[in-house]
Amino acid sequence: MNTSRYSHFLLLFFFISFVLSDGNAMDPTFQFVYDNTDIEVSPDSMGSFDGVIHNLSSDVISLAIVRVANDLPEDWTSSICVGMTCYNTSIDSIEFDLDPSDSTACGLSIWTNGHGEGTIQLDVFDLDDQSEHVIVDITIHTSTHSSIIDNENKKSIADNFILSDNYPNPFNPVTSISYALVNSEMVKLSIYDMRGRLVRTLFRGNQILGYHTMDWNGTDGQGRPVSAGSYIYTIQVGNEVKTKKMTLLK
Numbered sequence: 001m002n003t004s005r006y007s008h009f010l011l012l013f014f015f016i017s018f019v020l021s022d023g024n025a026m027d028p029t030f031q032f033v034y035d036n037t038d039i040e041v042s043p044d045s046m047g048s049f050d051g052v053i054h055n056l057s058s059d060v061i062s063l064a065i066v067r068v069a070n071d072l073p074e075d076w077t078s079s080i081c082v083g084m085t086c087y088n089t090s091i092d093s094i095e096f097d098l099d100p101s102d103s104t105a106c107g108l109s110i111w112t113n114g115h116g117e118g119t120i121q122l123d124v125f126d127l128d129d130q131s132e133h134v135i136v137d138i139t140i141h142t143s144t145h146s147s148i149i150d151n152e153n154k155k156s157i158a159d160n161f162i163l164s165d166n167y168p169n170p171f172n173p174v175t176s177i178s179y180a181l182v183n184s185e186m187v188k189l190s191i192y193d194m195r196g197r198l199v200r201t202l203f204r205g206n207q208i209l210g211y212h213t214m215d216w217n218g219t220d221g222q223g224r225p226v227s228a229g230s231y232i233y234t235i236q237v238g239n240e241v242k243t244k245k246m247t248l249l250k
Helices: 002-021 145-155
Strands: 030-034 038-041 046-055 061-071 077-082 093-098 103-111 117-126 129-142 161-163 175-181 185-193 198-207 210-216 229-237 240-248
Touching: 030 117, 030 129, 038 046, 046 129, 061 077, 077 093, 093 103, 103 117, 161 229, 161 240, 175 185, 175 229, 185 210, 198 210
Parallel strands: 038 129
Antiparallel strands: 030 046, 046 103, 061 093, 061 117, 077 103, 117 129, 161 175, 175 210, 185 198, 185 229, 229 240
16 A cells, blocks of 8 residues: 555656646747737728737747638738738748747738728747647728728827828839828828938829828839839828838839
8 A cells, every 4th residue: 555655656746747847838938919909991991900929938939920811801902911021912821030038020911992891810829839829810890081080080189191001011013102181181292212312202282181092113203113122201291291111122
């Protein structure tokens, strides 16, 4: 009896020791932080789901983000974005390394065509420990121009307009620049190179309130292709000016 009890004790001891010794391996290696999975966008415009991945470990980790479901209305598209890069809409999985204690932006760009509602599911996991998965279900739906502008104005009531990131970015050969006007205004939308030289004026004139989109095909004012690199697009609405950066690939 004593020998049997002693054997049981040893087995229990080794089991507890094994669990404790492996406890660190069960700790998460990363954290995916995001605010909102209910994305409201205007018809025929771009929306985004934005998050940040943090490496919680002391080692380089290899991560994957997989678009498990892409249930969108016809002619809607979505693109996985990691860091500053948004990938081709046909790519459903991205692998990347993240240095110790480092972070990177990670999310989706969504382009709508008309009214509708769709869902996208993302699966983020450590390639070296596939027991750790973060599943995110994202809902995208369209609304009226005015309601979106009202929602954005609550965030920044002083702004007369909202300038979105161009999509796609980086791009080749065409990118779209979207913006929303709170009031009908005189608008000037221009492209500059990194030295501040005017490349092309995409639009100059009066526009009514609501969402607007302008395409740039990587050419200057004479229709000549410009070189690959970074460019600045600037929009002036009344006396207010905003700028953003974009990258043309060749």
